[in-house]
C-alpha cells in the first residue's frame with residue numbers, strides 16, 4: 001500500500017505543530033503538504049520541513065488522501081465550499097476548527113464524506129496536547145488509526161462516542177489550560193504576599209504544577225488518593241485543603257465548566 005498523503009489547509013500555529021510532530025514520528029516529508037493564503041507562511045514551512053506547499057487549496061485537496069482543515073472557524077465554510085467536487089473518492093477530512101459540527105461540514109463537503117471532528121488544545125503547540133475525536137459512521141477503522149497517528153504527533157487523543165461530548169471536551173481540556181494558568185497566577189501572587197520574591201514564587205508554582213501533573217499521569221492511583229497522601233492530619237496541606245473545601249472549590253469548578261460547555265454549544269449553533 002502506498003503511504004497516505006496528508007494535506008493541511010491553513011498553515012498556521014496548529015498545522016505547523018502537527019506537521020513538525022508528524023515528521024519527527026513516522027511521516028515522511030513527501031507525504032505531507034500544506035496550503036495557505038500567505039505565501040510567506042508557506043515558504044517558512046517549506047524551508048523548515050521540506051514539504052510541498054501551495055497557495056491553491058483546491059490543488060492540494062485533489063492530491064491527498066487526508067485533508068486536515070486547520071483554518072479559523074469563521075472562514076471554514078468559505079474554504080469548504082470552494083473545494084473541488086472531484087476530490088479523491090473516500091478522502092478523509094479531519095477538522096480541527098472549534099465549534100464546527102459534522103453536520104455543517106457534511107452540508108458543505110457532501111453528505112457521504114468521511115469526517116473526523118477534533119478538539120485539540122494549546123499545549124499541542126509544545127507537543128503536549130490532548131484532543132477529543134469524533135468520527136461519523138463513514139470513517140473506516142484504518143482512517144481512525146491514521147487520524148490518531150496525525151493527532152498523537154502533538155500529544156494524545158481520545159475517541160468520543162457522541163459528537164455532543166465535544167462541548168464537554170472543550171470545557172475540560174480545550175479551555176482547561178487557562179484554568180491552570182489562573183490557579184498558577186493566584187498561587188504566584190499568594191506566594192508573593194507570603195514574603196517571596198515574585199520570580200521565586202512563580203518558579204516554585206510552575207514547577208510544582210509540572211511535578212504534580214507528572215506524578216498524577218504516572219501514578220496508579222487517582223488524584224483524590226494522591227491528594228490524601230500529601231495531606232497529613234494536623235499538617236499544613238490540610239489547612240489549605242480545608243479552606244478550599246469551605247469555599248466550595250469543587251462547586252466553583254463545576255459551575256465554571258458548565259458555563260464553558262454551554263458557550264461551546266452556543267458557538268456551534270452560531271457557526272452552523
Ligand SMILES: NC(=O)c1ccc[n+]([C@@H]2O[C@H](COP(=O)([O-])OP(=O)(O)OC[C@H]3O[C@@H](n4cnc5c(N)ncnc54)[C@H](OP(=O)(O)O)[C@@H]3O)[C@@H](O)[C@H]2O)c1
Nearest residue numbers: 010011012013014036037070071072073097098120121122
Ligand atoms: N491554536 C490552538 O491552540 C487551537 C486549539 C484548539 C483548536 N484550534 C483550531 O485550530 C484551527 C487553526 O488554529 P491556529 O491557531 O493554527 O490558527 P492560525 O494560526 O490563524 O492558522 C490559520 C491559517 O489559515 C490561514 N488561512 C486563512 N484563510 C485561509 C484560506 N481561505 N485558505 C487557506 N488558508 C487560510 C491563515 O492565514 P491568515 O493569517 O492570513 O488569515 C493562517 O495562516 C482553528 O480552527 C482553531 O479553532 C486551535
